[in-house]
Amino acid sequence: MFEQSISTLAQKLRNKDISSVELTRLFLARIAKLDPQLNSFITVSEQRALEQAAAADALLQSGKGTSLTGIPVAHKDLFCTEGTLTTCGSKMLHNFVPPYESTVTSRIQQAGAVMLGKTNMDEFAMGSSNENSFYGAVRNPWNLDMVPGGSSGGSAAAIAAGLAVTATGTDTGGSIRQPASFCGITGLKPTYGRVSRFGMIAYASSLDQGGPMAKSAEDCAHLMQAMAGFDEKDSTSADKPADDYLANLNAPLTGLKIGLPKEYFGEGLDSKVADVIMAAVKEFEKLGATVKEISLPNLQLSIPSYYVIAPSEASSNLSRFDGVRFGHRCDDPKDLLDMYTRSRAEGFGTEVQKRIMVGTYALSEGYYDAYYLKAQKIRRLIKEDFVKALEEVDVIMGPVAPTTAFGLGSKTSDPVAMYLEDIYTLSVNLAGIPAMSVPAGFADGMPVGLQVMGNYFAEAKLLNIAHQYQQHTDWHLQTPTMAKGA
Amino acid sequence: MSIDKQDVQKIAHLARLALTETDADQYQHSLSSVLALVEQMQSVNTDGVEPLSNPLEMTQRLREDIVTEENRRDAFLANAPQTEAGLFLVPKVID
Numbered sequence: 001m002f003e004q005s006i007s008t009l010a011q012k013l014r015n016k017d018i019s020s021v022e023l024t025r026l027f028l029a030r031i032a033k034l035d036p037q038l039n040s041f042i043t044v045s046e047q048r049a050l051e052q053a054a055a056a057d058a059l060l061q062s063g064k065g066t067s068l069t070g071i072p073v074a075h076k077d078l079f080c081t082e083g084t085l086t087t088c089g090s091k092m093l094h095n096f097v098p099p100y101e102s103t104v105t106s107r108i109q110q111a112g113a114v115m116l117g118k119t120n121m122d123e124f125a126m127g128s129s130n131e132n133s134f135y136g137a138v139r140n141p142w143n144l145d146m147v148p149g150g151s152s153g154g155s156a157a158a159i160a161a162g163l164a165v166t167a168t169g170t171d172t173g174g175s176i177r178q179p180a181s182f183c184g185i186t187g188l189k190p191t192y193g194r195v196s197r198f199g200m201i202a203y204a205s206s207l208d209q210g211g212p213m214a215k216s217a218e219d220c221a222h223l224m225q226a227m228a229g230f231d232e233k234d235s236t237s238a239d240k241p242a243d244d245y246l247a248n249l250n251a252p253l254t255g256l257k258i259g260l261p262k263e264y265f266g267e268g269l270d271s272k273v274a275d276v277i278m279a280a281v282k283e284f285e286k287l288g289a290t291v292k293e294i295s296l297p298n299l300q301l302s303i304p305s306y307y308v309i310a311p312s313e314a315s316s317n318l319s320r321f322d323g324v325r326f327g328h329r330c331d332d333p334k335d336l337l338d339m340y341t342r343s344r345a346e347g348f349g350t351e352v353q354k355r356i357m358v359g360t361y362a363l364s365e366g367y368y369d370a371y372y373l374k375a376q377k378i379r380r381l382i383k384e385d386f387v388k389a390l391e392e393v394d395v396i397m398g399p400v401a402p403t404t405a406f407g408l409g410s411k412t413s414d415p416v417a418m419y420l421e422d423i424y425t426l427s428v429n430l431a432g433i434p435a436m437s438v439p440a441g442f443a444d445g446m447p448v449g450l451q452v453m454g455n456y457f458a459e460a461k462l463l464n465i466a467h468q469y470q471q472h473t474d475w476h477l478q479t480p481t482m483a484k485g486a
Numbered sequence: 487m488s489i490d491k492q493d494v495q496k497i498a499h500l501a502r503l504a505l506t507e508t509d510a511d512q513y514q515h516s517l518s519s520v521l522a523l524v525e526q527m528q529s530v531n532t533d534g535v536e537p538l539s540n541p542l543e544m545t546q547r548l549r550e551d552i553v554t555e556e557n558r559r560d561a562f563l564a565n566a567p568q569t570e571a572g573l574f575l576v577p578k579v580i581d
Contacts, residue, residue: 099561192541206540235547236540304524315501322502324574329567333577341504350512353503357494357513358520360501374527376537381530383538416519432541456542 001026002162003479005215006222009165010067013060020060020070024053024114027072031116031163037144037482040157042077042135043085044117052114059112067222069112074164076155077118078125079105079210080199084115088201089123089133089151092327092347102199103231104168104210111226116164119154123349124318125175125203127151128418129411132351137408140183141480142446146405149179155213156183161483166214166223170200172207173306174400174425180213180437181400181449186466186476187213188220191457192432193238196231204313205236207306207429216476217438217466221245224459243460249467254288256465257393263299264398264424272443277399280440280450280469284397287468294393296385301378302427307419308362308375309430314352315359321347351415383431386453390433395465396453399424400437404446424451434459438466439475447475488518 001023004012012018028046035041049072056070075081078088080098087093101109109115122132130138130153138153140146141161148157152169156179159167169176171189180187188211195210202208212223228242258281265274281291323329323343330346333339345353362371389396401421411418428435433456437449450469454462470476489497494514498505505513559572568575 096565099558099564193544232549236542236544238542238544239547301527301530304527307520308524308527319502323567324576325562326565327567335577336579337502338504339577340502341498344502345504345509348503353501354513354516354520356501356503357497357517361489361493361497361517361521364497364500370528371524373537374532375524376539377532377535378527378530380535380538381532383541415516416523419520419523430541 002030006067006071006165006219009071013070020053020056020114021050023070024049024072024116027116027164034161034482035163038139038141038157038161039136040120040138040154040161040163041074041117042087042089042120042154045084045115048084049114049116052109056112056114066111066226068108068226071113071165072116073108073113074116074119074155074158074167075105076121076152076168076170078121078170078201079168080201081105081115081118084118086118087135089121089135090347090349090352091134092321094134094328096326100199103196103233104200104227108168108223108226119158119167121154122151123352124201124314125151125170125172126314126351126355128174128178128421130154130179131408131412132349134349139408140405141482142184143405144482145407146446147182147408149182149405151175152213153179156180156185156187159183159185159213159215160480162479166212166219168210169213170208170210171429172203172310173429174422176211176213177400177425177435177437177449177451178422182405182447184439184447184475184478185213185215186217186220186436186438187211188224188436188459188462189428189434190224190228190459191238191434193236194242194434194457194459195227196234196237198231198233202317204310205317206313207310216470217436217463218249221249221463224463228459240457245460245463248460248464251464252288253284253465253468256284256289256395258284258289258291259294259389259393259396260291261294261296261299261389261396261398263296268402268423269399270403270443273399273403273448276441276443276448277450281397283469283472287472292393294389294396296389296427298378298381298385299423299427302382302430303419303423305375305378305382305430306426307358308371309379311355311359312362312372313359315356315363318352318356379430382427386431386433390455395462398451400449400451401425404443404448428453432456434462436462436466438469441475489514489521
């Protein structure tokens with residue numbers, strides 16, 4: 001039951017083959033049994049889930065509801081959920097119970113989905129391994145000694161292990177796509193502004209974007225259908241109607257023009273990962289696509305540009321954590337300054353403090369032009385590379401990450417080495433275009449994700465491309481051993 | 487470019503982060519390695535390139551200046567570490 005698609009489960013719920021309460025209990029039992037090995041949830045909201053499931057059953061009974069009604073989902077612990085602890089993976093918010101609901105979780109709730117709980121993540125979404133969580137590292141269901149990727153590592157691990165049907169994630173520099181790749185699931189980072197940021201705890205506001213994660217592209221489309229669209233509460237929300245993400249899933253791919261950027265296949269890419277990606281591209285050729293080599297010449301510059309812009313915006317966003325209105329406050333502050341500095345030093349982990357300091361430095365007097373402004377100029381060059389490439393081709397394909405999941409603890413001593421792992425994902429956020437990670441095979445027993453990047457607001461097209469691939473392959477249907485038989 | 491321990495203390499002060507001596511040593515090293523990484527930007531010619539702050543180049547949407555939220559003071563105070571008489575309580579600021 002845990003391996004079934006949203007469409008199948010929705011049909012079973014409608015036919016009364018199973019009730020939402022039964023389905024929810026099944027997933028809660030799986031979490032209780034398997035999550036001690038993974039640590040993918042920070043909070044399991046059993047009571048809220050069972051209440052929502054009962055309400056979903058009542059709605060289904062009267063013949064109403066959507067395809068998500070009664071379906072158990074999980075939310076990254078960065079979306080504010082009214083009345084349910086929301087930590088953002090930080091000690092700073094260890095006791096924060098939001099007085100309001102994020103637009104994303106509110107829309108998914110209105111569609112009738114059941115919230116199982118809140119998933120683990122790198123603190124304030126800063127990390128690529130999920131080892132930066134105050135609540136402990138998450139483990140990869142395919143190999144418990146490996147990281148699940150980050151920062152949406154809890155959501156990815158939970159889906160891969162069958163602890164939730166689908167989940168939300170957020171992606172600032174690859175945080176949906178890279179854990180999706182490492183855990184063998186499907187994930188979509190939408191166009192900047194397509195999904196509301198209201199109630200999403202901010203990391204880097206000009207890059208942050210929420211999106212769906214699930215086993216298949218079709219399931220992602222179901223979640224996207226509920227999440228996407230204009231929201232007046234988000235000042236950078238795109239004022240443009242959302243597409244129907246399910247309508248064109250079955251469109252044929254004949255004549256699709258795929259671009260392969262040569263910079264994505266150069267030095268640093270694991271040869272076994274490259275083999276998997278090229279095999280996937282061959283599969284698309286069989287489906288009628290044509291392939292040509294393209295160039296994104298400024299790709300390498302996305303790393304320095306991102307690691308100035310994201311920390312700068314973070315240093316500003318995270319100034320709200322001052323020990324006054326919410327979050328951690330130190331004991332016995334001797335004055336206001338002492339309260340600010342100790343509350344923040346105690347509440348934030350090392351990586352978060354480091355990024356706040358990098359951003360503070362980049363924005364400080366005398367350095368602003370050389371760092372922040374320079375990074376924003378380079379950001380335009382990176383965007384122009386994509387705009388130009390997407391005039392020639394319909395979509396761009398390449399790997400999500402240079403390697404498969406790495407070992408827990410293997411990169412913690414050299415964070416800059418970990419930053420370099422983000423080379424294939426950062427530029428997408430800088431440009432603001434949508435991109436997916438689609439399971440495309442395995443290298444040495446660990447999943448490999450194919451990245452599919454498209455033009456602004458082309459989410460429906462990306463989902464169509466991924467869905468067609470998944471009609472002809474079964475990489476997205478593989479289940480890790482630890483998840484079987486439970 | 488590398489930064490010294492004094493720079494680290496100054497940045498930490500601006501960021502309102504309390505640092506111990508050991509922290510300062512550690513951050514001096516890690517901040518320097520990040521700054522070395524971003525240094526490669528300086529070799530790129532960006533003359534005449536406009537900075538890009540919003541990927542869709544959208545301008546800020548404005549709304550009517552009217553009250554849209556109800557007063558939920560108690561709900562918001564519930565998350566505060568210390569409150570008194572409906573106010574956030576902080577250490578004494580003025581003697």
